[in-house]
Amino acid sequence: MDIFKLNKAKTSLKGSITIIVTFMDNVSEHVDITELEVKLKTIDQLQRKIEELKELLFGLETAKPTEEAEFEEDLYVKHVWTIWRENVEFFVTEKITGLTPSVTLDVSEIKIPEFLELSDPYFYEAKEIHALLNADIFFRIIKDNAYKVNKELLFRETEFGWIVAGRLQGTKTNKFSCYLLKDNDSVEDH
Numbered sequence: 001m002d003i004f005k006l007n008k009a010k011t012s013l014k015g016s017i018t019i020i021v022t023f024m025d026n027v028s029e030h031v032d033i034t035e036l037e038v039k040l041k042t043i044d045q046l047q048r049k050i051e052e053l054k055e056l057l058f059g060l061e062t063a064k065p066t067e068e069a070e071f072e073e074d075l076y077v078k079h080v081w082t083i084w085r086e087n088v089e090f091f092v093t094e095k096i097t098g099l100t101p102s103v104t105l106d107v108s109e110i111k112i113p114e115f116l117e118l119s120d121p122y123f124y125e126a127k128e129i130h131a132l133l134n135a136d137i138f139f140r141i142i143k144d145n146a147y148k149v150n151k152e153l154l155f156r157e158t159e160f161g162w163i164v165a166g167r168l169q170g171t172k173t174n175k176f177s178c179y180l181l182k183d184n185d186s187v188e189d190h
Helices: 003-025 033-058 135-141
Strands: 065-078 083-093 142-148 153-158 161-166
Antiparallel strands (some): 142 153
């Protein structure tokens, strides 16, 4: 499902939630039982839509949030030569995405200067993704220093060491992925 359809479904869902909340607030002892049954069926359908949206937002049907999955804590990260502490909000899931690196990259042609202390010296190996940072946190850990290898590849300094960004020369792909989270609303907000 593309992002346009997802946003349309999310907007429709918000409207349905508002209507049901208004109905439930106005329920009295004199409500017609048939009308109540119809509204309860609508609530059941709404719950199914919420589950479908969760699956779409997590990217895979197998990505289900764990119970009590939202946390806000002081995140304490100690790396080889640095310590970073920040209060962050995070969400724990069984799986982040199905788009994990599946191929080990050939970096034999890249000349990595010795002064670059890499945050992950084995960045080129295909591995599971353990954390996905939002832009807010990413830009808090990124530093000003950059080292350009060529016109397509550079190293960027972060709180955890240097990371690599860009493309290896000579590697082309027809597969591209792009994600956008336009709103950061939750069902509880409405």
